Amino acid sequence: MDDLNAVLRERLQKAEQMETDGVPLYPNGFSAPDPIDGIISGFGMKSATELEAAPHAFVVAGRIMALRSFGRSIFMHIQDPGGRLQIYVQQNQVSKECFSVVKRLDVGDIIRASGSLFRTKTDELTLLARELTLVTKSLRPLPEKYHGLKDIEIRLRQRYVDLIxxxxxxxxxxxxxxxxxxxxxxxxxxxxxxxxxxxxxxxxxxxxxxxxxxxxxxxxxxxxxxxxxxxxxxxxxxxxxxxxxxxxxxxxxxxxxxxxxxxxxxxxxxxxxxxxxxxxxxxxxxxxxxxxxxxxxxxxxxxxxxxxxxxxxxxxxxxxxxxxxxxGIPRTALEDPAQTVEVARSLGVGAERFEGHGKLLTKIFDQVxxxxxxxxxxxxxxxxxxxxxxxxxxxxxxxxxxxxxxxxxxxxxxxxxxxxxxxxxxxxxxxxxxxxxxxxxxxxxxxxxxxxxxxxxxxxxxxxxxxxxxxxxxxxxxxxxxxxxxxxxxxxxxxx
RNA sequence: GGGCCGUUAACUCAGUCGGUAGAGUAUCUGCCUUUUAAGCAGAGAGUCGCGCGUUCGAGUCGCGCACGGCCCA
Structure with missing residues (x-):
């Protein structure tokens, strides 16, 4: 990390402050979360009233791909291998310590949240968080959310980003x-x-x-x-x-x-x-x-x-x-080795000394x-x-x-x-x-x-x-x- | 190997005739409890790929190099 730019520096500072405040940046030992694709296939069709009548609790984990903060409540989308799910955090629904962590999350961080499913005003299936923990801190900003990563060279050299x-x-x-x-x-x-x-x-x-x-x-x-x-x-x-x-x-x-x-x-x-x-x-x-x-x-x-x-x-x-x-080449030209050389030359595929009739036929084939x-x-x-x-x-x-x-x-x-x-x-x-x-x-x-x-x-x-x-x-x-x-x-x- | 094109902020891109470098996203500060490219107000952020040259002055013009893309061999 010797090429720290301003964004990286600020993120690193913020992360280290969190660590000082007792929030581990790279904890481990978590149990496997509930896969998002399973949640969507199981509950994507349920209505708001159905979800309210029979609350379902889940633990999900994934990378934050979008973050919209409103001061006392925050929406985010997390991504796991099977899909994306919206998480909603309200200040009065989680502990004080938890909300202070949530306020400091960045796009790119990996988090884990538990809570129950509901539907928002816009009818999106969403997990209302009761608890949320930082799983892995991300220090580098992700590419622009709308245009994505276009530079082919970076997409290949940093395929991990392309994949995210x-x-x-x-x-x-x-x-x-x-x-x-x-x-x-x-x-x-x-x-x-x-x-x-x-x-x-x-x-x-x-x-x-x-x-x-x-x-x-x-x-x-x-x-x-x-x-x-x-x-x-x-x-x-x-x-x-x-x-x-x-x-x-x-x-x-x-x-x-x-x-x-x-x-x-x-x-x-x-x-x-x-x-x-x-x-x-x-x-x-x-x-x-x-x-x-x-x-x-x-x-x-x-x-x-x-x-x-x-x-x-x-x-x-x-x-x-x-x-x-x-x-579209005349059969007679292809059956005569001397004429085949001419055909090859006229097509610009050359005819090396060590290349015989058969080799030239395949070179002509490759070309035409x-x-x-x-x-x-x-x-x-x-x-x-x-x-x-x-x-x-x-x-x-x-x-x-x-x-x-x-x-x-x-x-x-x-x-x-x-x-x-x-x-x-x-x-x-x-x-x-x-x-x-x-x-x-x-x-x-x-x-x-x-x-x-x-x-x-x-x-x-x-x-x-x-x-x-x-x-x-x-x-x-x-x-x-x-x-x-x-x-x-x-x-x-x-x-x- | 040859030709053409590209390289500007972390990302996506502008940059006129050669005259002190721009936007959106992201970041930071403040406000905001149903948003989804959230919004509003403010701030910081650049080795203009690298080098040499022309010029009073180069992101811009010329030459060379690096990396990439497309086409040709």
Whole structure:
């Protein structure tokens, strides 16, 4: 508190005077109060005469959000996790000591009050206090009551204030918890086992992305924060678990934007004896299940002004077909590698030396098709080149049994039939190493132990990753990933 | 990484042509026993993001930096 301004100084002085007068500022040992939402749902419909005929006593606690003083009586609104309730204190209804405390309360203080319910002249359900105690003194003024806190930088750096002031922000994080719980319930119901695999890995694998690097002192080795749990989850399939999932953080050393946070939450699950086609259906069921849990089963949801219909079945396109039908690019141009380079260049997405035909197709897709996929759409048949861990398509071995799911113009999920032939997997890793040497920083590393695991035999399986933050954005109508992560990363504040 | 925009009291925002910094909320003092963006009267509160420059004089003009936002890569 070295940056004390006048308001803070005055509050601190006033608080210390209260303490001197025998009013503890930070007492503890209270019993749990009655939740406000329970009081409102139980008595919100009762009339003034009903409340008068049968008085109900309650103990409530919460933060003072508004305070209106009339000299010998005071109104305040307190807020607890479930809602707001008005408290009315009259001088002749409480002890002298109590009223002297009440007179010195500030907006932001946490208090506890006991009394009975009544209705005011304006018919608002209100607790007439018989007793009121200060629970926690607040020294900093809350943001302006009418406009709230608008400065996005402060809202994120001091999320605690954002949460105090904005019901809608608290609601997003409640909904986030419900969504994640629903996903766990869905998987557990289907006999998936939740597991935890290393966040720190010696070989960062399972995705194409740049990792964060750290160092383990005792072992004297570099470790990487995982970019994906994939290869460990599949080792568990080798070990004999047939259905596993992990729902936790991944870390990717990339830029920060409204769509990317360096650490983000990912669900990955693997199911033996099934294919990517089974998983597309499972994904449709999963979204319907989540919709039921958080949206009352409504599958038409409004997102950023658009209506998105999650009712299955969802549209399916082969990648190449989507480039032709949705992207409007001639099929002949896409089937000829030389012409594809020209298409990529004309779209300004470049064409690096290490990028082959398949990679360019996906870059063109990202540019011209992805933003247009507003309604849920599965894109299938990804090129082998960009799918080093996916099973080859038996009919067309240049393609893989893989899909990605797009909703609202964003990738939401990526799934495929798993490559379980160790000989093929080794070749794929070798191809990745070549790309790496040619300059592709995101190319996959060789993982000899993973090959060894496959050599013991992994049952045929399909696996999928779903970006949880994006799912939460969809169901909470949030446009930025920062809106659904309580403490998103930012450059550190600089003390001037 | 590039372009554009922003940064003024604790919060939300004004600030004209370059001429001593403004409002509302919040805070403090006084009045007020059914208010709810309570009201009335008064008071205090500022490193105008940071630095350099132009100028008699810079919140305002120029350059650089920091942080943030939007768009592009």
């Amino acid at each position: 002031v904005h019901d809608s922000v608290r609601e997003v994080f409640r909904k986030r918890a419900k969504i994640i719980q629903a996903i766990r319930d869905f998987l557990v119901e289907r006999d998936f086992l939740e597991v935890e695999t290393p966040m720190m890995q010696t070989i960062p694998g399972g995705a194409t992305a740049k990792p964060f690097k750290t160092f383990h002192n005792a072992l004297g080795i570099d470790l990487y924060l995982r970019i994906a749990p994939e290869l460990y989850l599949k080792r568990l399939l080798v070990g004999g678990f047939e259905r596993v999932f992990e729902l936790n953080r991944n870390f990717r050393n990339e830029g920060i934007s409204t769509q990317h946070n360096p650490e983000f939450t990912m669900l990955e699950f693997y199911q033996a004896y099934s294919t990517y086609e089974d998983l597309m259906q499972l994904t449709e069921e999963l979204f319907a299940f989540v919709g039921a849990a958080v949206n009352g089963g409504e599958l038409q949801i409004e997102y950023q002004g658009q209506i998105i219909d999650l009712s299955p079945p969802w549209r399916r396109y082969r990648l190449l077909d989507s480039l032709v039908d949705i992207g 098709v992805e933003p247009q996929l507003i309604q849920p759409t599965f894109i299938t048949h990804y090129p082998l080149e960009v799918s080093p861990l996916s099973r080859k398509n038996e009919a067309e071995p240049e393609l893989t049994d893989r899909f990605e799911l797009f909703i609202a113009g964003r990738e939401m999920a990526n799934g495929f039939s798993e490559l379980n032939d160790p000989r093929d997997q080794r070749e794929r890793f070798l191809a990745q190493l070549e790309a790496k040497q040619a300059g592709d920083e995101e190319a996959h590393e060789m993982d000899d132990d993973y090959i060894r695991a496959l050599e013991y035999g992994m049952p045929p399986a399909a696996g999928e990753g779903i970006g949880i933050d994006r799912v939460v954005m969809l169901f909470t109508d949030c446009g930025s990933i920062r809106d659904v992560i309580p403490f998103p990363h930012q450059r550190p504040e600089r003390k001037s």
